[in-house]
Each structure stands twice: as structure tokens, then as C-alpha cells.
Amino acid sequence: MESVTGEEKSAGASVRAAQYVRMSTEHQKYSTENQAEIIARYAARKGFEIVQTYADEGKSGLRLDGRDALKRLIADVKAGLADFEAILVYDVSRWGRFQDADESAFYEFQCREAGITVHYCAEQFENDGSLSATIIKSMKRAMAGEYSRELSAKVFTGQCRLITLGFRQGGPAGFGLRRVLVDEHRQPKAVLNRGEQKSLQTDRVVLAPGPADxxxxxxxxxxxxxxxxxxxxxxxxxxxxxxxxxxxxxxxxxxxxxxxxxxxxxxxxxxxxxxxxxxxxxxxxxxxxxxxxxxxxxxxxxxxxxxxxxxxxxxERSRRFTNEELLERLNGLLVERGCLSGLIIDEVEDMPSSSTYRHRFGSLIRAYELVGYASRRDYRYLETNRALRALYPKIVDQTLDAIRGLGGAVRVDPATDLMTVNEEFTASLAIARCAPTPGGGRWKIRLDTSLRPDITIAARMNPDNATVRDWYLLPWIDLGESSKLRLAEENGVFLDAYRFDDLEPFFDLTRRFSLRAAA
CATH class of the missing domain: 3.90.1750.20 (Putative Large Serine Recombinase; Chain B, Domain 2)
Incomplete structure (x- = not known):
């Protein structure tokens, strides 16, 4: 892209624009700061005023799922809430590396249909609808998708090679085993605890026997x-x-x-x-x-x-059953119980396991369909809850490590997970699942009225329910009379006064300092 010299702004009033930036883990040149700098130079030259930013950081461009900023941008455009006339994007690949190039074009078309143009600031063509721009843009979209396919194949080949060399590729060790970090000479360095990852590219992970018991x-x-x-x-x-x-x-x-x-x-x-x-x-x-x-x-x-x-x-146990026999047993269980779930299947002694149904029919939901069972339950909700249950101990461990790292003392009741910090106050942790709605996310936070912690630490999740959006530090003295709080995007000063981007304010409460004795 050519450098900006002199006054290159278009004459007349500036056009209000939003910028969309996205970074996965591909390359430093795609950092959101670098993208924003190029976009700012383009805006200055073309006469745009950037009034809003939509940023997806650490997000893959393969699908719309998980890209909350782009979804919010499209939703604002479709709902007529966009207070801008143009969208500025670094290049075609930042808009997305969709495997179907038509999907990328569809989202741009939705913006154009609402009277909002999309500009690719680092590309060598103007997105003006001309034949040449359309051809080049289509080719760029196909190339962006092909890049991801090639990268996926290269990564898979590398992972397969490491497996054959005896190195572990992700996942927990499992009961009775431990993940051990080794250097490039396979010399042990340390045992990795739950949630810990290797930091050096040359290091690898192997499995080793755990404690003797x-x-x-x-x-x-x-x-x-x-x-x-x-x-x-x-x-x-x-x-x-x-x-x-x-x-x-x-x-x-x-x-x-x-x-x-x-x-x-x-x-x-x-x-x-x-x-x-x-x-x-x-x-x-x-x-x-x-x-x-x-x-x-x-x-x-x-x-x-x-x-x-x-x-x-x-x-032998699983070979006894044909597909028809599996479905017959599943139907009998449905008649007996009136409903089905993986837990119900696994707890029946003479039933094949739920994993057998998953492997044989592709998923439990497909098996349910074949016996005419249409549950009203949202299975994505169940998967989300399973993921949040796995996330909970990780956040607890990280919190405990941070407190101890600052010199604080903390003990945890193994039955209730109630934390007692410095023998001065108690705290409990809650994870608030995000329920997306057309008007934005909704969250429910349950306050434990039986434990009555002095502070409830509430992690409010993003719509993907995989990452933490922000934190609420809720004091019992102010909110203890309520057993449940319902939060929206904005909650007024009474509740949002307790909202923080991270847990540093909580850790400040636990920090210990050395004081010199007065002479």
C-alpha cells in the first residue's frame, strides 16, 4: 500500500465509518493494532471518520461462530442500528477465510443492501462493483479459504509426525497419569498441572505414571x-x-x-x-x-x-447388537422412562453405553430421531454446561495461584469450594452462562444463600460460552438478600459498579504487604 504524503483527504464532509479488525494466531502483521493503523491511514486519505470499532481478537476466520464482533456488526446493520455509512476492513482475509466464498460475499451483500459499503483498505483494488474488482475480490476470497485448507493439512501432518515420535498432542492426562514437559533431548523438565501448557516451541509433552496410589x-x-x-x-x-x-x-x-x-x-x-x-x-x-x-x-x-x-x-458386549437391536433397546428404554439422555442410557445395566450409540449412529440426537424421540431440551445448552463445568476448576485454580503468588493465604472447603482468604473474608466463584437474545446477551448469577460468602466472584461469559467477558465482584452486604441476579448488556450503575474487566481489584484485596515496625 502506498504511503500517504500531503493532504489526500477527499473534499467535503467526512463519511462516518466503522472499522472491523480480526486477528487469529496467523502472523504479527495481522495484529489488530497493525490493521487499525493501516485503516486509519486509508480513512484519512479517503475522508472517512471512524466512529466505531468491532474487534475479534484470537478468532478464526473459518466460520461466523465465535466471531461475536462480526455477528454484532451484521446484526446492527440488519436492524438499522448502524450509525455509519461504510465499513473499513484491512483486507479480504480479515473479513473471513470462509471455506465457501459465497458466504463471505453474502455478509458483504447484507451490508450493501442496507446502504453500507465495505472497503478493503490494504488491497490493490477499490471495492466499487466494477468487473475487475469483482473478479479480483472473488479470487482473493477463494485464496483466503485455500490458505486455511493448506495450513490445516500442514498442521495435521506435523501433529501426526509428533505422535509417531511419541509426543502427546493435547488433552488431559487422565486418572493415574501425568503430563511431563521434556526438552528437545527428551530430558524431563517439569510435571504440567491441570491447565498448564508448554511455553517453548522446542519443548514437548509426554505421559508418565502418576502417583502410586x-x-x-x-x-x-x-x-x-x-x-x-x-x-x-x-x-x-x-x-x-x-x-x-x-x-x-x-x-x-x-x-x-x-x-x-x-x-x-x-x-x-x-x-x-x-x-x-x-x-x-x-x-x-x-x-x-x-x-x-x-x-x-x-x-x-x-x-x-x-x-x-x-x-x-x-x-463382545457391543458386538451382540445390530443397529436394529440397539434401536429396539433404546425404544424400550424410552417407553419405560419417557425420556432419554446419555446419563439415563449409561446408568442402565443391560444397555450398551451411550458412546456405542454415538459411534454407531453418528450422534445421540440421530439415534433419538430414529426411535421417534424429539426432546425439547437444547443439546447445545447441555454441551455448554459440560464445558463450563470443566472450566470451573481451572478458574478456581488460577485464582488460588494468583492469591498465593501475591503473598496471600487461602484455604478451600473441598465440599463447598468456599474460599477463606487471609482468615479475613470468604469468597465463592460462580460462572454465568450467556444466553444470546436478539437484543443482546442475558446472564443469570446465583448467589449461595446457604454459604453467605462475603464476596461472590461472578465470571460473565461471552456468547461463545468459552471465554470470560468480564467479572462482577458482588458483596453479600449489598446483594445478599437476592438469591439470583439477572444481567443484561447494560445494568445501570447499581450493578455495573461491581463490574471489572479482570480480577485485579479482587487480588488487590488479598495482597499482603510487609510493614516495618515503628522504632
Whole structure:
């Protein structure tokens, strides 16, 4: 793009414009600051006044899902709420790397239909509707999508190579195992706790046996299943009765026991690509011949003979049923219970597991459809709740680490998760799920009236319910009479006075300082 020299503004009044910037993790040149700088120079030269910014940071351009700023921009345009006449974007790829170029064109068409033009500030063509601009723009859109496809293939190839070399590619270690950070010479550096990631590109992660007591419990699970012929449900009941919790600190279930009995990592095998989710398209369960594996990559904690025996039991149990028999049993369960869910299926002793239905029919919802069950429940809501339950202990651990890092003392009640900080005040954590509505997000925050914490830390989630939008520090003395709060985008000074972009104000309350004694 040519440099701006002298006064190049168009004559007359400036045109009100919004800028849209997006950054994934592709390259520093696409940082939102760099994009905004180029857009500002373009605006100055062309006579635009930037009055609003829509920014998606750390977001992939493959789909509209998760790109809250672009969705908000399109919604404002369609609703007639846009207080601008133009949209300025760095280039075609920042608008999106949609795999279908027509999808990118569709969102631009919606803006143009509302009388708002889209300008690509770093491109060598003017988006003026001319034949040449249309051809070049279409080619750029196709190239943006192709870039993502090529990058996905390269990343997948690299991940497969690391798997065959015996390195772990994401995911929790699992009960009885630990993730260990190793350097480029495979020398151990540290054990990675839950939520921790490697920071150096040359470092890798491998699996290693966990504490001896956990290893013994895993081996005990196999003995009970193979030798004593106990079911997964019986094993879960016995473990819970002994006070044993999973690696996530939760009670055992039939499904969790089943995972321990069927995952090859317990015999040291490194297996990858069992499920594909490439280019953020449909999640696909792959056949075994598409798996990438390295046998004997890690130190095993289960005897291979026990593992093979457990696999034979599981396979014999699932081979007994044809598709018709599976659906017949599912229909019988529906008649008996009146409803279906993964939990209901897994807790019935003589039923195949819910994972069997997922693998055989593609998803539980598809199996439900085949027996004529149309639940009114929103299964996306269930998936969101499952993700938030997994996120909760991570946020708790991060909060505890931050308090202790500042010199504070904190203890946690294992039954209630109530935090007592410096023996001075109590705090509890709540995660508020976002429920998107046409008028913006809605959130519900529950205050624990039984524990009566001095402060409730509420993490308000973004519409994707994967990242935290902001935080509310809610004092019991002001809000304790309410057991539930309902929040909107804007909530007035009474509630938004407790809103913060991060938890630094809370950590300031916990910070400890050394004071010199007076002479």
C-alpha cells in the first residue's frame, strides 16, 4: 500500500465509518493494532471518520461462530442500528477465510443492501462493483479459504509426525497419569498441572505414571472388570464408596470407568485422529485405519494382557447388537422412562453405553430421531454446561495461584469450594452462562444463600460460552438478600459498579504487604 504524503483527504464532509479488525494466531502483521493503523491511514486519505470499532481478537476466520464482533456488526446493520455509512476492513482475509466464498460475499451483500459499503483498505483494488474488482475480490476470497485448507493439512501432518515420535498432542492426562514437559533431548523438565501448557516451541509433552496410589486404583479397576467381572457401574459405586475421586475431583460414573478401561494410553500407546474436526466443520469419528499411532510410546501402568482382556469383554458386549437391536433397546428404554439422555442410557445395566450409540449412529440426537424421540431440551445448552463445568476448576485454580503468588493465604472447603482468604473474608466463584437474545446477551448469577460468602466472584461469559467477558465482584452486604441476579448488556450503575474487566481489584484485596515496625 502506498504511503500517504500531503493532504489526500477527499473534499467535503467526512463519511462516518466503522472499522472491523480480526486477528487469529496467523502472523504479527495481522495484529489488530497493525490493521487499525493501516485503516486509519486509508480513512484519512479517503475522508472517512471512524466512529466505531468491532474487534475479534484470537478468532478464526473459518466460520461466523465465535466471531461475536462480526455477528454484532451484521446484526446492527440488519436492524438499522448502524450509525455509519461504510465499513473499513484491512483486507479480504480479515473479513473471513470462509471455506465457501459465497458466504463471505453474502455478509458483504447484507451490508450493501442496507446502504453500507465495505472497503478493503490494504488491497490493490477499490471495492466499487466494477468487473475487475469483482473478479479480483472473488479470487482473493477463494485464496483466503485455500490458505486455511493448506495450513490445516500442514498442521495435521506435523501433529501426526509428533505422535509417531511419541509426543502427546493435547488433552488431559487422565486418572493415574501425568503430563511431563521434556526438552528437545527428551530430558524431563517439569510435571504440567491441570491447565498448564508448554511455553517453548522446542519443548514437548509426554505421559508418565502418576502417583502410586492412583496407579494402583487404575490397576484395581482392571482387576475388578476382568477377573471379578464387575460392571463399570458397580466399579464406580465401589470407588465412590471408598472416597476416591477422578482426576477432575468429581465422583466416578459408569462412563468415566469405561474410558479408563478402553483408552490405550494406559498401556503406553499414543493414539491420535480418532475424532476429526478439521476446518471447524462437522466432527467426524474416524475408522481405526485412519488413526495415527505409536505403540509403546509411554511407560505403561496396565498390563497389556489385562487391557486386551478388557477390550474383548467390551467388544463382545457391543458386538451382540445390530443397529436394529440397539434401536429396539433404546425404544424400550424410552417407553419405560419417557425420556432419554446419555446419563439415563449409561446408568442402565443391560444397555450398551451411550458412546456405542454415538459411534454407531453418528450422534445421540440421530439415534433419538430414529426411535421417534424429539426432546425439547437444547443439546447445545447441555454441551455448554459440560464445558463450563470443566472450566470451573481451572478458574478456581488460577485464582488460588494468583492469591498465593501475591503473598496471600487461602484455604478451600473441598465440599463447598468456599474460599477463606487471609482468615479475613470468604469468597465463592460462580460462572454465568450467556444466553444470546436478539437484543443482546442475558446472564443469570446465583448467589449461595446457604454459604453467605462475603464476596461472590461472578465470571460473565461471552456468547461463545468459552471465554470470560468480564467479572462482577458482588458483596453479600449489598446483594445478599437476592438469591439470583439477572444481567443484561447494560445494568445501570447499581450493578455495573461491581463490574471489572479482570480480577485485579479482587487480588488487590488479598495482597499482603510487609510493614516495618515503628522504632
Amino acid at each position: 492412583e496407579v494402583e486404583i487404575v490397576q484395581r479397576i482392571y482387576r475388578m472388570f476382568v477377573l471379578q467381572r464387575r460392571s463399570e457401574r458397580e466399579i464406580a459405586i465401589l470407588l465412590n464408596g471408598d472416597g476416591v475421586v477422578t482426576d477432575l475431583g468429581r465422583p466416578w460414573t459408569r462412563g468415566v470407568v469405561h474410558q479408563v478401561l478402553t483408552n490405550e494410553k494406559y498401556v503406553g500407546n499414543n493414539v491420535y485422529n480418532r475424532v476429526s474436526f478439521k476446518l471447524k466443520k462437522t466432527r467426524v469419528v474416524n475408522e481405526p485405519d485412519h488413526w495415527v499411532r505409536a505403540d509403546g510410546a509411554f511407560e505403561p501402568i496396565v498390563d497389556p494382557d489385562f487391557f486386551l482382556a478388557a477390550r474383548r469383554i467390551v467388544e
